[in-house]
Amino acid sequence: MTDRKPLRVLILGATSAIAEATARLYAAEGASIALAARDGTRLAAIAADLTARGASAVPVLARDLAAMDGLEAAFDAIVAELGGIDHVLLFYGVLGEQKDAERDLAAARAILDVDFTSAALWSLAAAKRLEAQGSGALVVVGSVAGDRGRQSNYVYGAAKAGLATLVQGIAHRFALTGRKGLHAVVVKPGFVDTPMTDGLKKGGPLWASPDQVAAVIRKAAAGSGPIVYAPWFWRFILLIIRLVPAPIFHKTKL
Amino acid sequence: MAGFVATDRLQSWGRVTRPRQNVASPHFADELPALVAGAGDELLGVGLMRSYGDSNLNPDGSVIRMTGLDRIHHFDPASRVLRADAGLSLDSLIRTVLPHGLFPPVVPGTRFVTLGGAVGNDIHGKNHHRFGTFGNHVRRLSLMRSDGRTIELGPDDETGLFAATIGGLGLTGLIEWVEIDLRAIPGAMIDSETIPFGSLEEFFALADESIATHEHTVSWIDCTRIDGTKMRGLFMRGNSAADPDRAPHAARPRRSVPIDLPRFALNQLTLSLFNEAYYRFGRLRAGRSKVHYAPFFFPLDGIMHWNRLYGRDGMFQYQCVVPPDVSLDATAELLKIIAASGEGSLLAVLKTFGNHASPGLLSFPREGTTLALDFRNRGAQTLELLARLDAVVLEAGGRLYPAKDGRMSARMFQSGYPRLEAFTAHVDPHFSSAFWRRVAP
Numbered sequence: 254m255t256d257r258k259p260l261r262v263l264i265l266g267a268t269s270a271i272a273e274a275t276a277r278l279y280a281a282e283g284a285s286i287a288l289a290a291r292d293g294t295r296l297a298a299i300a301a302d303l304t305a306r307g308a309s310a311v312p313v314l315a316r317d318l319a320a321m322d323g324l325e326a327a328f329d330a331i332v333a334e335l336g337g338i339d340h341v342l343l344f345y346g347v348l349g350e351q352k353d354a355e356r357d358l359a360a361a362r363a364i365l366d367v368d369f370t371s372a373a374l375w376s377l378a379a380a381k382r383l384e385a386q387g388s389g390a391l392v393v394v395g396s397v398a399g400d401r402g403r404q405s406n407y408v409y410g411a412a413k414a415g416l417a418t419l420v421q422g423i424a425h426r427f428a429l430t431g432r433k434g435l436h437a438v439v440v441k442p443g444f445v446d447t448p449m450t451d452g453l454k455k456g457g458p459l460w461a462s463p464d465q466v467a468a469v470i471r472k473a474a475a476g477s478g479p480i481v482y483a484p485w486f487w488r489f490i491l492l493i494i495r496l497v498p499a500p501i502f503h504k505t506k507l
Numbered sequence: 508m509a510g511f512v513a514t515d516r517l518q519s520w521g522r523v524t525r526p527r528q529n530v531a532s533p534h535f536a537d538e539l540p541a542l543v544a545g546a547g548d549e550l551l552g553v554g555l556m557r558s559y560g561d562s563n564l565n566p567d568g569s570v571i572r573m574t575g576l577d578r579i580h581h582f583d584p585a586s587r588v589l590r591a592d593a594g595l596s597l598d599s600l601i602r603t604v605l606p607h608g609l610f611p612p613v614v615p616g617t618r619f620v621t622l623g624g625a626v627g628n629d630i631h632g633k634n635h636h637r638f639g640t641f642g643n644h645v646r647r648l649s650l651m652r653s654d655g656r657t658i659e660l661g662p663d664d665e666t667g668l669f670a671a672t673i674g675g676l677g678l679t680g681l682i683e684w685v686e687i688d689l690r691a692i693p694g695a696m697i698d699s700e701t702i703p704f705g706s707l708e709e710f711f712a713l714a715d716e717s718i719a720t721h722e723h724t725v726s727w728i729d730c731t732r733i734d735g736t737k738m739r740g741l742f743m744r745g746n747s748a749a750d751p752d753r754a755p756h757a758a759r760p761r762r763s764v765p766i767d768l769p770r771f772a773l774n775q776l777t778l779s780l781f782n783e784a785y786y787r788f789g790r791l792r793a794g795r796s797k798v799h800y801a802p803f804f805f806p807l808d809g810i811m812h813w814n815r816l817y818g819r820d821g822m823f824q825y826q827c828v829v830p831p832d833v834s835l836d837a838t839a840e841l842l843k844i845i846a847a848s849g850e851g852s853l854l855a856v857l858k859t860f861g862n863h864a865s866p867g868l869l870s871f872p873r874e875g876t877t878l879a880l881d882f883r884n885r886g887a888q889t890l891e892l893l894a895r896l897d898a899v900v901l902e903a904g905g906r907l908y909p910a911k912d913g914r915m916s917a918r919m920f921q922s923g924y925p926r927l928e929a930f931t932a933h934v935d936p937h938f939s940s941a942f943w944r945r946v947a948p
Contacts, residue, residue: 281602305580305603
């Protein structure tokens, strides 16, 4: 631990496995970490753990992050409780059921509201604040699913694609300010062994642990280009997937 | 939230069997009551799967993998007390507490064990003669029973359930969290000394003389070259160094065994060569040196998946303890049988236990000498060898360590654990394991 002032970090979607692994990296640095997610009991357990692991302070915000009314006021309030803000990290999202989303527009809307609309608003609220102070990092967890529309999960993929484009735009906007310590980045994990993917068959070289992805995210928050894949090799896998011509791609069940 | 999923991917460290089990991997404590209630007749909580045999397997039953529950509830460096979910690893715990000058009082040969596993197997370490077992340092724990009750227990418990849970192989219920006393240490470094020896008599003399002067003692022996009580070994002993360096170990090991070694890789010749090289290397470095605790306590943790060295058929580990009065003869007899068999171990470990009374009804450590080795699984041939070793241990009045075992007979187990009957009364009727179904009275 250094004698610098501790970093102030806001984690949106703090009960996700990747978020918690990332929060532990910040805790070990002695950061102040605000946690936001729906379940107050789970947040309390995580907050106690981060405190034990070295976090300076861990305020919590128990709130449905997809609820968009009063979102900006909630953002300002938790930042005030934190005593300012250096890094904003957005982790939350739902995979949803593609088949449900095709049959039932309400199910589709729920996915879009959580994964795109509300996430975009939190990102814009954070961008406004960070740009005004002229420093800080916005890190948004996207998904490789947003890189090409695929029949198996394109509603989720479209939401993540939209979010990535939004963050890319914020990164551009930040760059034009000429401020060195101000940046935005979208991190796109591939397969991660978390409760979110418990329905899938896991194992093999493509699967990463939350700890591995957290290390990439922490590094991205310290400064990077606007798009980071986690682990790095997904950039090349997705490059190939994007380059496959439609007549061939459409024969697959991807 | 995830329930139970049928899978054959969860194996014990020895990898001899690959049973189908229904595995749940909860991440929050609020998920546990429904999982325990919905588990069916046979449930077992497991951690990082470092037990070698089948005490952490529950074929065709349900398994709750606790590693997703790894949060610290409370840590007070001043009072040196830490309470955490049972799934917290000692790896993670040490990295958190060492910067405060604290350390677990007892650590086993790997840091990849959970608190729940440390309690359930009442693990011991190189400092047994000073600090006893892990269970000696447990202040409280929470146990979820299949009848829906959650019971908080500590050493003051008069029902016997606490003593049954320490070393109780997870059979008394699901250990939800554990509170332990930590210990103040000067820093991360160990003043270590390596002394080559040439016979069992020399080993016992070194062990006796080191009890008063050294906190940590352990020995390696070359089990491929045994002649009566003559053998080659390296006696290692150490104390915490007066060095303020508190840097914990690196988060991830650098080296890994990427694939199973083929069957022919481990044979009499390569085992003999390995042991020869290990001995010569150790002799070269004999004497005193200051080393980090990680290579001193956890030498094999530097290599991920080292169990793959034994190939895809897996391996058996054999760890016994024999009483002090027969230690010399029984140990010599065991080593003679092993050397004659031509089977052998990369690392054979010999250590004396102190006279600390173990806190658990099924705790393995008792005063005497413990010998631990691994054997490549060669089927019936290996099992016959282990049965011959059993006969010696039985005759000596010793016992085997369930955490290492995947094959001992019910008779062998029952004769080694005189408090088994008291233990059995506390077993949760809906908890079980492959090990327990084999050896239960």
